[in-house]
Amino acid sequence: MGEARGLADSADYFDTATLRARVLAAWSAAPARFREDANAEEDYALGAYRDRLVVELAQNAADAAIAAGVPGRLRLVLDDDELRAVNAGAPLDAAGVESLSTLRASAKREGPTTGRFGVGFAAVLSVSDEPRIRSTSGGVAWSRPAVAGEVAAVPALADELGRREGHVPALRLPYPCDEAPPDGYDTEVVLPLRDAAAKEYAHRLLVDVGPALLLGLPALRTVQLTYSGVVRELRASWDESGALVETDDGGVVTRWRIATRAGELDQELLADRPAEERARPHWSVRWAVPLSGDDLPRPLPAGVSPVLHGPTPSDEPVDVPALLLASFPLDPARRHVAPGALTDYLVTQAAETYADLVTALPADPAVLELVPGPVSAGVLDGKVRQAVHDALPGRAFLPTAAAGPAVVPPDATAADVPAGLIDVLAEVLPGLLPAGWSHRGTALRLLGVRELGLGDVVDLLATLRRDPAWWQRVYAELESVDRDALPALPVPLADGRTVRGPRGVLLPTADLDVEALSALGVRVVDAEAVHPLLGRLGAVEGNWRAVLDDPHVRAAVAGSYEADDPEVVAAAVLPAVRASTLEPGDEPWLAALALRDSDGDVRVADELLLPDGPMAQVVSADAPFGAVAADLAEQWGGETLARVGVVENFAIVRDEDLPLDPDECDHDLDGEDAWIEDTLAVLGAADDVPPVLVEFVAVRDLDLVAPDRWGDALRLLGEPTLRAAIVEPATVLLGDGRRSLVPSYTAWWLRTSPIVDGRRPADLRTADADPLLAALYDEAPAGDTALLAAVGVRTTVAALLSEASGVADLLARLVEAERSVTPVQLHGLYSALADGPDVDVQPPERLRVVQGTGTVVVDAADVVVLDAPDLLPLLGDRPVVAVRRDRVVRLAALLDLPLASELVSGHVESTGDVEPVPDLVRGVVPGAPASYLAHDPLVVDGTAADWRYVDGEIHAASLTGLARGVAWAGGHWEQRHLLAALLSGDTPIADLLAEARLDAWP
Secondary structure, eight states: OOOHHHHHTSOOTTOHHHHHHHHHHHHHHOHHHHHHHHHHHHHIIIIITTTOHHHHHHHHHHHHHHHHTSOEEEEEEEOSSEEEEEEOSSOOOHHHHHHHTSTTOOSOOSSSOSOOSSOGGGGGGGTOSSOEEEETTEEEEOOHHHHHHHHHTOHHHHHHHHHTTTOOOGGGSOEEEOOOOOTTOSEEEEEEOOSHHHHHHHHHHHHTOOHHHHHHOTTEEEEEEEETTEEEEEEEEEOTTSSEEEEEETTEEEEEEEEEEEEEOOGGGGTTSOHHHHTOOEEEEEEEEEEOTTSOBOOOOTTOOOEEESSSEEEEEOOSSSEEEEOOOBOTTSSSBOOSHHHHHHHHHHHHHHHHHHHHSOSSGGGGGGSOOSOOSSHHHHHHHHHHHHHGGGSOOBOOTTOOOOBOGGGOEEEOSOHHHHHHHTTTOTTBOOTTGGGOHHHHHHHTOEEEOHHHHHHHHTTOOOOHHHHHHHHHHTTTSOGGGOTTOEEEBTTSOEEEOOTTOEEOOTTOOHHHHHTTTOOBBOGGGOOHHHHHTTOEEOSHHHHHHOHHHHHHHHTGGGSSOHHHHHHHHHHHHHHSOOOTTSSGGGGGOEEEBTTSOEEEGGGEEOTTSHHHHHBOTTSSOEEBOHHHHHHHHHHHHHHTTOBSSOOEEEEEEEESOTTTOOOOOTTHHHHHHHHHHHHTOOTTSOOEEEEEEEEOOGGGBOGGGHHHHHHHHTSHHHHHHHHSOEEEEOTTSOEEEEOOHHHHHHHTSOOBTTBOGGGEEOTTSOGGGTTTSEEOOSOOHHHHHHTTOBOOHHHHHHSTTHHHHHHHHHTOTTOOOOHHHHHHHHHHHHHSOOOOOOOOSEEEEEETTEEEEEEGGGOEEOOOGGGGGGGTTOOEEOOOGGGHHHHHHHHTOOBHHHHOOOOBOSOOEEEEOOHHHHHHSTTSOSEEEEOSSEEETTEEESEEEETTEEEESSHHHHHHHHHHHTTOGGGHHHHHHHHHOSSOHHHHHHHTTOOOOO
């Protein structure tokens, strides 16, 4: 721009010479003023206003438009060496020039202009040392080099200029400039760029310009930007109300909802503000939020910083979901809000204006996005958020599902349930928000809206009384939700009650007598409320099984005998029993059902007989039974009544995992304790560890059969279920984990009772029994062999001896005089005793023995167990019992009898000659001694004997004796007759060997 003299040669439209003279005089008079102005300008240009160049140019353009009353237009052009800002509006005047050249003394004292402090123009120094303004009213320029020249000419300032290395306050000395603005515009700011860095900096500022500039400066309607070959235009179109504005940023159009409040401040709020601010007591607050195509709020667009615009951008973050443009008091740098009463007042006004903005938007859940979260980005942001949180709950802007008037948040309820359920609940829940609102949990909580989860809704429903059809609508809407949240879902019942939770309630069926069951307290769903959801939540189909499993039914049956009207219970229970597939005894608790008997009295079912039933034909006359009333028998039939315990046939008692202990095993059965004692004796179980019956199955009422009706009773017991209770043994789990089988209670009871022609089963044998039992037991009448065996009718000697009293019973029967026992039979029985189980038995006083071709009974004290056949001649006429060689000792111990070897010494008194045992004999019995002692005669204990085997030597007086000695000594007593024949030579050897089935002879 040249030297100061060149600038001064221009026409001085604004008397800049006078301004310069005053400033230079002041500096000369007080060099400290020069230093102060230089420092202040440097602070503004390089610090506070370093990045506000475009904003300050735009603000000046807006103020010019306001002053002229025209739509503001601004054009910013960046070329190689200049940045130019051209605007339309009021031209530059002398007061403006003075303001631009005077720090902190703005000419904008009155009216709605945005500039206040008179320091914003200092931002031009961030890119230029020689800014100038050309306007239709004249021009003005500033030049750092020109100022430096003038300061250097003042001796008083020379030293200070040197210390500042030539830096001077460029804007304090204006110079005339007679250049004109472009056609169509009123003012142009020209900024020759200092260097390449300044150009790059200016370029960045132009790129960053966005819609917020137009929102903060409503007077500015158009901004055109030219840089790097790009021409970009921003436009703002405001509606007449000022509530909507559309910004267009190079074709990117954004619609904004605007809420504005403005007014005049009380002086008390300005008490701590500077004088020039106190002279301008106007305030304004504006919020702007971008809108979607549905007029719903959306996030701020890129390039719009979430900071306070006062009205131009500050460094104060306000990170709520909208843009705040308000006249907050700022610090001198216009970057941060100054604390104080005015700020607090404007925070409140900002919150109310924000509430205006929110409530002006459509009633859509998206509006809740505007509710600020709880976390603030700064002090002012935190205050604004809290004030908004205080203001919004007082505004009735939330819609209701019932389409009524909007409600304030504290009166609203958000339910996180399926959308369809919202419509149903809206009928009973005032203030319920429509579907979709519940998913904005944080916003709702900040507003004070009551939030209900599905579980809360279920609890709330429990307090309602609605018709069943309404409940069905509720269930239909809950089909898709998590069932874990519905265990306490209310269910209306047919009897008018409502219960919590579907589990266990009965769903009505065509066959269900709802009225009768309701009288018992059974929970039956009202038919109009039935829905598949109830079944999935645990409600059960009202079939016979469900009715009989219902605890109310069971309790009613248990108390029916004491009930005021037992027939009410029967009327509810018997239909389910009739529809069932139960067998008598399957549900023992049914036996407590009270029914009328033939005398009109009430008795429990298991004390009643079917009049024409099989059991009625076999019980004794004094049995404690009544007969069921004839009309009940006709109405329900014998099968149904038998299922509830009315006695038609013998009934079954069942139990599981039952300790074999009289205190635990108590089923009111005849002789039950005695059976337990006998069973424990058989098992040999320790008293302190009682065995456990895996399953207890017994036939009851056996003791009530008339003695003369047992033939018919046994035929009844042949029915498969009853027969199984007899013939199938009971499984017992012992304390050591082993399992054992024992006779069932029923089998035990029957075998100890005179049920077969007045005799005990144990006194009889089956027709196909072991022949050894012939004569000892009478033959039982023909019948079911397995059943007869199970009740104790004898079948085999082994089965007899396996019983606890079997050995004693056999020994007792053997000595009965009327028994006809053959020697062979007797030998077989003694052998069976010797082979049988180890038992403790009372030693018999009398025994049956062989005598001649028959058997006789003798005193047991005279009987000897023969343990060696060569001792038999030495026993004289003493009766003997003989069994297999290896079992004699066991039999002697069982019967408490002496062995023959214990009674005679068997001493060989004669002398014999050693002779070889013929090879022919040793070939048959290889283990026989090679020689024997031949005697003639053989004398043993003074008695002539045929043979004797003692101390490993055979003594024989004949060939027959030798044959017996060899057979006994060689362990083949059964070969004694063959050996005798071989030794006699009467029969050819080949024939004898062939008869003996020997394959070859060595």
